Amino acid sequence: MKGLDKQSTKERFIIDLERLGFRSAKVIGKYNYREMKKGLEMHRHNDMLEIVFLDKGSQYYYIEGKDYHMTGGNILLTFPGEEHGTKGFPEEKGQLFWLIIHIPRNEQKLLNLRSIETKLLVDRLLQLNKNRLFKVPHGVKNDIEKIFQIYNNNENDVYKKIKITNLLLSFLLNIIAYGEKSSKITISDTFANICTFICDNIKEEISLTHLADKANLSLSHFKHRFKKEIGTTPMDFIMKNKINTAKIMLPEQKSVSGVAYELNFSSPSYFATVFKKYTSKNPSDYI
Structure with a gap:
């Protein structure tokens, strides 16, 4: 299992959500590449769900022996324990966001929800494994962008955490809504x-x-x-x-x-x- 990357660079900005006091929400990151970069090595995250949103560009991923080709406006989900990466292909130029969540177990809570609410939300997310790649409206990225704006504000961490909690919950509800009603992406x-x-x-x-x-x-x-x-x-x-x-x-x-x-x-x-x-x-x- 590969450890979570929490190191920001000039082109990759990563928020360590655990440092803000989150337990299940681990990291949220984004990159805006102007040129291709080295590919993502194959790895897996046990007990974690990874949500990738590609805003601009295209990107190839390989998950559990299957190929997935993302284009702008696509969401791609990687479920707990699944091996994933770019299988030798580069990370292509474009803008991409990702969120990694540890799946709560045994009455643990997610984003201040009650245990019963946490279970319902997580179950609905995990049920999207039948259609892990789907398209969402452009506005879905607004919640993610606001998270980075809030993080960079000069507010205290407690107030930031309250705002970010609401935005993360809104983002996850949108993923469920569009994932459940979407059909597999097809080409004419x-x-x-x-x-x-x-x-x-x-x-x-x-x-x-x-x-x-x-x-x-x-x-x-x-x-x-x-x-x-x-x-x-x-x-x-x-x-x-x-x-x-x-x-x-x-x-x-x-x-x-x-x-x-x-x-x-x-x-x-x-x-x-x-x-x-x-x-x-x-x-x-x-x-």
């Missing part, structure tokens, strides 16, 4: 087929105009629809898949230039630049 057949075509032809030069024609859309409308459904731009999707394919090919071929040309990059140097952008590593690191 048109864009599922487009993604399949890209993956099947990843070694070729893929024209966005050709993809738009396959979708029977204008180029501008295609780009807009692609980003709305897939969560990233068509070119970003193409490049990510080329780099993921390269990560498999490099250990086998042991030639950076060979892989670069086989994946239709204009030169090995351009390939290395793109590879570094998406993985924070050099292609030669995989040989």
Whole structure:
């Protein structure tokens, strides 16, 4: 089990809720990355629920042997004891919030609720395991942002704790409400087929105009629809898949230039630049 990260940096701000007097609510954090960072190592938190809200960007996670792709406005839940991380993929640029709660046991209380109220709230949260990834309205992040604003105010810690308690409870109730009524996130057949075509032809030069024609859309409308459904731009999707394919090919071929040309990059140097952008590593690191 990996210990909880409570160390803030310039790009990651983490509030240690235990220091404010919370027992079950452990940490709440956020990052706003302008570029990709090293991936999150696989780990697990026993007896803890982790709620991740991605405000902007896209992010890949691997939980208990299954892949999950988050886009802006998505909530992703990791339940107690589940192994999770990015499985070698980087933490991508974007804005993301996370909250970790220890599941109360044996009459323990959560956020000053009575024991019976705590049990009801926790049970409803844990029942969301059938649909751990779902979309929420943009306004859901308001409670989280207010928590960081209040924490940075010059009020005494007791008054901060009262305000933050109410905001955490409001956030959790919203998660339950939208999680219970949401359906699994799906992609239209048109864009599922487009993604399949890209993956099947990843070694070729893929024209966005050709993809738009396959979708029977204008180029501008295609780009807009692609980003709305897939969560990233068509070119970003193409490049990510080329780099993921390269990560498999490099250990086998042991030639950076060979892989670069086989994946239709204009030169090995351009390939290395793109590879570094998406993985924070050099292609030669995989040989």
